[in-house]
Amino acid sequence: MTSAPHVEHVDVLIVGAGISGIGAARYLGVEHPQRSVAVLEGRERPGGTWDLFRYPGIRSDSDLHTFGYEFKPWRDQESIAGADQILRYLRETIEENGLADKIRYQHRVVAADWSSERARWIVTVQGPEGDRFRMSAGWIFGGTGYYRYDQGYTPAFPGRERFTGEIVHPQHWPEDLDYAGKRIVVVGSGATAVTLVPAMAEQAAHVTMLQRTPTYILPVPKVDPFARAAQRIFGAERGYAIARRKNILQQSAIWRFCQRFPKAARAIIRYVNEKQLPEGFDVDRHFNPPYDPWDQRLCAVPDGDLFKTIRRGEADVVTDRIETFTETGIRLASGQHLDADVIVTATGLNLQLFGGMELSVDGEPVVPPETVIHRGTMLSGVPNFSLAVGYTNSSWTLKIGILCQYLCDLLARMDERGHDTAWVVADPNLPTRPLLDFDAGYVQRSLDDLPRQGPRAPWLMSMSYLEDKRLLDGPLVSEGLRFSGPTDRPARLAASAEAAS
Template sequence: MSQIEHVDVLVVGAGLSGIGAAYRLQTEAPTRTYAILEARDSIGGTWDLFRYPGVRSDSDMMTLGFPFEPWTDPDAIADGPKILSYLEETARKYGIDERIRFGHKVVGASWSTPEARWTVTVERGDGVRAQLTCGFLQLCSGYYDYERPHDPELPGIGSFSGDVVHPQFWPDGLPVAGRRVVVIGSGATAVTLVPSLADLGAHVTMLQRTPTWVTALPRRDRVRDAVQRVLPTRAGGVVARYQNVLATMAFYELSRRRPGVAKSLLAKGAARSLGSTTMVSDHFTPTYDPWDQRLCVVPDGDLFDAVRSGRAHVVTDTIETFAPDGIRLGSGRHLPADLVVTATGLRIKVAGGIEFTVDGERRPTRELTVYRGTMFADVPNLAVTIGYVNASWTLRADLASRYVCRLLNHMEQNGWRVAVPRAPEGMEGRPLLPLRSGYVERAAAELPQQGDGAPWLMRQNYLLDRRDMLRGDVTEAMSFVR
């Protein structure tokens, strides 16, 4: 019987989080061996999966990019292919690509206290199941289901004679020029698709049941451009990064404390871009407060420009039923279509859908409580990457990776083999994510919870988290075993 391969740290996922985790392990915990397991056949995660027209970041690249590898492209809001190229180049530059095992989908992980190790079961691309072991398991697989999007039942969809496509599975070479395209949805994917399809010559309409808060940001970051004319690339990247962190945090806090002011600012900005207060009140004024759901960003106001110029249209209505040549709406209006794009959202898959057992006992994610937003109570030697809802994913992912390195180094220095967060008795649980977005509410029953105070409270505040994750006491509420 062949011996099972063992490494000190197994990283699951070769997207933004996984590449960042690998770099931190190499530089901040260099005595540890590691490997990356990636279910797909290429790196990039989200940026390799999504191929729909116009796919791009919804955060600025100074904060979505790695702090150790500053983003140098002129576009601060970048398209998917540029981001994927950046990830590939970063992985090659630091030799991270050589540590990735492609076609290794993790389906289970079992912890043994006597052995102080995880046994990880993978399904390989050839259909064979295999096992690896590790002392520490670091999950960097994001929280979206890459295999199954949210695809609600649409009444009468079977009678529609045109094409129906979900953005998560956009086919190569799909013709859109000259076609009547209806994009169902109003979230980040929909507001990206609509102007991009219009640019490709489609007659496009965004059909939304309810509006979403949308804000225009410059594609180029003028502050970053000015700073980098006088500072070296790395120093200029740090300045631009913190400027954007502070600006984002400031608007989030304004939205939480003075939602009426935030609403007014967003509505006025949309009216300036659209040239119509009526259109804003009809189609761009949600019933919820800003940041009850994530804001949608449109670079250089491209969605507003497409609507204002008549190249795209927005309809706020409900679907009564599909017809062979389009959609009959609740208002009685008929919306003709040759192609329907169901930008109806994503599904959350916590911890990559991996089934955990600790000493033979199943540990469903819905029963777990997060510690520092990075580990789980009573689950040894395991970290999970959970990004911010009010800022770029990478900001928190990088803090989590650096915290893991601090913990690993502390364990090595003191001869500990096991670290387990221990929650206090009677701690009150709270929902993990402070959003009312559909994808969060649909997954509520499966999400872990957070606690009612530090280090169990997952704050949406980068500066406080940076202080605690990089300088806080790694032994707080933690049990260690030799």
């Protein structure tokens, strides 16, 4: 008689070794050192987004004093940093906190089914050789972000097959792409496009940013003089904390001003753009979006590099619609033709929750739009599961720090009371709305596939660090949160079975 294969069990399974997963592993290691933790990463290296994207000039669009972790000072001079600097910072975090032995690369979580009877997740994992095996976990932390890593978004462009040059999506940048001395058209106007244009202009013959709709773009200092002074005067840790606090308040103030006074914010941004651009440039056509500031994310350009590139004549902006690709470029609805040797489709992302893993509870599939988010992390009806989604209007990591601390506090409370299961119950009459109040195309295309949010805390998907911090500092147990342990499990299972029959 053969025995059943051994199934490894961990107390907390973290999915993803990007900025969210690494942060979660560190928080748990410090506050719950007795818990076993494993981090499963589908790719060969850590870093998530910052390792995946390899296009020229890739950088943060938030300052690293808030995009970095609260527990690890950012020591580089530049506060708007490139991917190589961010990856070095993440690798240092792994090394300094002894996380390397917790991370397993080329391990992709395929599915996870919660067993109410056993109070644990049964997880299907695909290993490096394509083999599948099972693990079990007391809690799952989904540090996978919210977009697909294997596929970016590209609209169906008429005539695409006719173009004889190269077409590249930034999410799949070829290492051997030679664009020196060539004519480049970058389709798009978001954070990726405004990064690519000045970076590619250094070698290209000319770069055109082709946009259907303008984006709000603001110059920001690449080096934060306040942060450098604070660290010089108060030391690395205290200076970092002071700069971080200042930037959090500054980000919050700017966002609130834009929300409350959109016309004034629009006028200020236009004034700044006009001063940065060549005399006579058509600012209203190319840098005046039809929506209000922060209805979509503002794009930051360090030291105004995009504007400098335009002033030097190395790049230009065209606002029009694509009629068709041609053999030699793109013909626009206006009749204009853009000659191109390389076309870069900086057209956005495809959203994907949970890194593509299939979630189920007692064999019943979890349908995300039928769930409601609780405190920005747990989903109604899904026990012992945390979802990590950062801010869209501020630094991603600020939210992740809040969520990690909340998980640590929640686990500590469960330990104190002998509980092993936590879940959320939403009032079936609770009015809901889409998870993200954000007009970006990649969000709007996927809202129907995402969980919902409610009208008030704790059911809100808050986008305010200050509000989230107050919630974290307040009572841990809030509306809808339930707990159980081994002693009351039989009664609960019997009640569930009766309700289902």
